[in-house]
Amino acid sequence: MSDNELVLSINNLTIGYETGLVYGINLDINVGDVIAIVGPSGIGKTTLLRTIAGLVKPLSGSIYCNAPKRGGIGYIPQRLGLVRHTSVYHNVDLGARSGTRFFSEPTTWFKRRNTRVIDAIDRMGLSEKINEPVRRLSGGQQRRVATARTLAQRPKLILADEFLSELDDDNISVVLDAVKEYMVKSESAMIIVEHNIKRASEISDRLLQIKDGKLTDYDPEDLRRQLIAKYGVEVLS
Numbered sequence: 058m059s060d061n062e063l064v065l066s067i068n069n070l071t072i073g074y075e076t077g078l079v080y081g082i083n084l085d086i087n088v089g090d091v092i093a094i095v096g097p098s099g100i101g102k103t104t105l106l107r108t109i110a111g112l113v114k115p116l117s118g119s120i121y122c123n124a125p126k127r128g129g130i131g132y133i134p135q136r137l138g139l140v141r142h143t144s145v146y147h148n149v150d151l152g153a154r155s156g157t158r159f160f161s162e163p164t165t166w167f168k169r170r171n172t173r174v175i176d177a178i179d180r181m182g183l184s185e186k187i188n189e190p191v192r193r194l195s196g197g198q199q200r201r202v203a204t205a206r207t208l209a210q211r212p213k214l215i216l217a218d219e220f221l222s223e224l225d226d227d228n229i230s231v232v233l234d235a236v237k238e239y240m241v242k243s244e245s246a247m248i249i250v251e252h253n254i255k256r257a258s259e260i261s262d263r264l265l266q267i268k269d270g271k272l273t274d275y276d277p278e279d280l281r282r283q284l285i286a287k288y289g290v291e292v293l294s
């Protein structure tokens with residue numbers, strides 16, 4: 058794997074809507090990095106991911122994403138954004154379509170796309186639901202459809218907003234293993250937003266927090282205090 062290959066570079070970025078939410082963000086992400094962002098509700102975590110995904114205009118500063126010849130940035134939204142009346146296959150195919158380049162031979166193009174869709178659905182343990190309309194799936198199954206859609210896109214950078222919510226421990230392992238395998242195989246990086254700090258610290262190599270309008274490294278002492286308060290024991294050494 059080509060370590061230190063820059064995937065995302067954020068310089069002096071200020072995000073928000075009518076008014077600013079988070080100011081002066083600087084962040085570089087390389088291939089293989091998994092960054093987790095924590096912080097209380099309403100602080101701007103989703104807004105940051107949406108801004109990186111190009112869905113919200115930055116108030117100032119710059120975002121550079123290095124994803125040539127690939128599916129670019131894959132976004133697993135907090136509210137999923139699935140087409141609920143169509144099948145699992147159709148929803149995952151939307152990701153595959155947006156991430157596949159058109160080859161000169163349309164049959165080859167279609168076959169590759171189809172393989173990616175089937176593979177992503179299989180990895181998420183949803184093969185038996187492939188033709189089921191999404192609205193008939195459980196909350197956790199719908200989250201897995203959204204994850205499959207993003208994997209089928211083959212992104213260089215995955216942005217995942219609370220993507221493990223509503224999943225039981227077995228399904229969390231299925232989803233995490235699939236995403237990790239994808240990341241190793243396809244030399245990509247990931248930013249997750251995760252309200253569960255313990256889980257965020259287990260999944261990521263670097264934990265960031267949004268506090269007082271700034272994105273900073275998570276204060277480990279702060280983390281320790283919160284974990285002790287929550288679990289009553291020293292969880293991290």
Ligand SMILES: Nc1ncnc2c1ncn2[C@@H]1O[C@H](COP(=O)(O)OP(=O)(O)OP(=O)(O)O)[C@@H](O)[C@H]1O
Pocket residue numbers: 074075078096097098099100101102103104105135
């Ligand atoms: N489309 C929008 N237009 C204007 N303001 C918005 C919009 N979306 C969110 N906000 C506001 O921006 C702030 C940050 O919202 P955001 O969704 O980024 O929070 P969050 O940290 O993801 O919270 P949560 O943990 O609850 O998901 C909130 O005060 C919210 O009301």
Ligand SMILES: [Mg+2]
Pocket residue numbers: 102103104135218
């Ligand atoms: Mg949010």
